[in-house]
Amino acid sequence: MRYDVIVIGASAGGLTAAIAAKRFYPDKSVLVIKKEDVGMVPCGIPYVFGTFESVDDDILPVERFLEPLGVEVLVDEVxxxxxxxxxxxxxxxxxxAWEKLVIATGSKPVFPSVPGSELEGVHxxxxxxxxxxxxxxxxxxAERIVIVGGGFIALEVGDEIRKLGKDVTLLVRSRLLRNSFDPExxxxxxxRLRERGINVVYGQVEALVGDGKVERVRLVDGRELPADLVIFSIGYRPNVELAVKTGLKVTRYGIWTDEYMRTSHPDIFAVGDCVEHRDFFTGKPYGLMLASTATFEARIAGANLFKLQIVRxxxxxxxxxxxxxxxxxLAAAGLTEEAxxxxxxxxxxGYGKGPDRHPAKFPDTSMVTVKLIFSRDRGAILGAQIAGGKSVGxxxxxxxxxxxxRLTASELYTLQIATHPLLTASPVGYQILQAAEDALAKLRT
Incomplete structure (x- = not known):
């Protein structure tokens, strides 16, 4: 068997890479090899525990996307x-055999090596x-569920389980969403979580305690939390074992790639959770596990497999x-103020705050708070954080x-926007413009 392109992995990155490869090179044969017989929509996983009626509601229909394009799918493990x-x-x-290869092997959850982690009921x-x-x-x-972690997955899973009427405790070492948001x-x-009945406890796990099955979570300071079930959501690690075995360049953050997602082998590309990323402002390497980032990288890789067509x-x-x-x-982009x-x-x-409808009497109105971070030297935007209703997305x-x-506060302040009472904030009080105005005033003092 031989294909022009083989993609290993069929989650967001692998799926998008295969689609891009076929659309940019329709005459090339493309094969996707996926280990799982049934794939999941990654960002929808927390909702299988509450909002969705079944895990089947979150299935990623890989074949439905690929077969109309002529991309073949094989369930097997490389x-x-x-x-x-x-x-x-x-x-x-x-x-x-292959001419070009794309590695999209994703990531796997971190499982801690704390005493008692082998007990039944630890996930x-x-x-x-x-x-x-x-x-x-x-x-x-279960009735009493402890979720260890303060990141996106921990919060989303906890909120979904709470909808089932369970006693949910979030155990956090520092503060919630600390890598993406500032303290406010x-x-x-x-x-909001406390208002909805979720317990937020600050501390660190020392051990899990139980007779064959988890019964309590013991903290370093001696406190104990009763638990029928414990879920660790403390991060994910890139799946790089295959890349290491192949002899590709791999760092502590994932597979090294150039600006076109080529690995240290010129005909092997890599995308998604399994690759190393570099911070937009500092260039420092770091790990980033986002489906949106994986698809961005996959489009770059797929388009440039055989010739550089999309310049990055x-x-x-x-x-x-x-x-x-x-x-x-909640939404964020770029650097936090702390970072x-x-x-x-x-x-x-700069801050802006106000309703996302005008007037604010519409039933779906939410209050939106915008925080923008700019560099003092030239007023270039470094980061943004928003809280409010669905319009924030x-x-x-x-x-x-x-x-x-790299827009400046001045350019954002003069942004030309469309507004409508049913759809947006008032043009007089559009929160992004408010925040830019607030920053400009401070820049001139």
């Missing part, structure tokens, strides 16, 4: 890549259909996040583009 012979060898004994949140189906049933049987936004989401000016990455927890939408100061930037911060994309194009 065990070995031969970079010289340009073949892959699979668990089922197949040997398949993570993997992107595994069969595991999630079993976990959903175990959650139904962390405070907003914590207040630099390979630095803007972290752009959004979530909805306990009815509050900007830590990197040595002198910053000016698209507002952050405007600001991500502003960061990518």
């Amino acid at each position: 065990l070995e890549i031969d970079p010289k012979g340009k073949v892959v060898r699979t668990k089922a004994g197949r040997e398949i 993570t949140v993997p992107k595994d259909y069969h595991y999630l189906k079993a976990l959903r049933e175990k959650i139904k049987e 936004f962390s405070g907003m989401v914590e207040e 000016e630099n390979r630095r990455t803007i972290g752009v996040y959004s979530t909805n927890v306990a009815g509050l939408t 900007a100061k830590r990197e040595g930037f002198e910053v000016i911060v 698209e507002m952050i994309n405007i600001l991500a583009l502003a960061i990518q194009k």
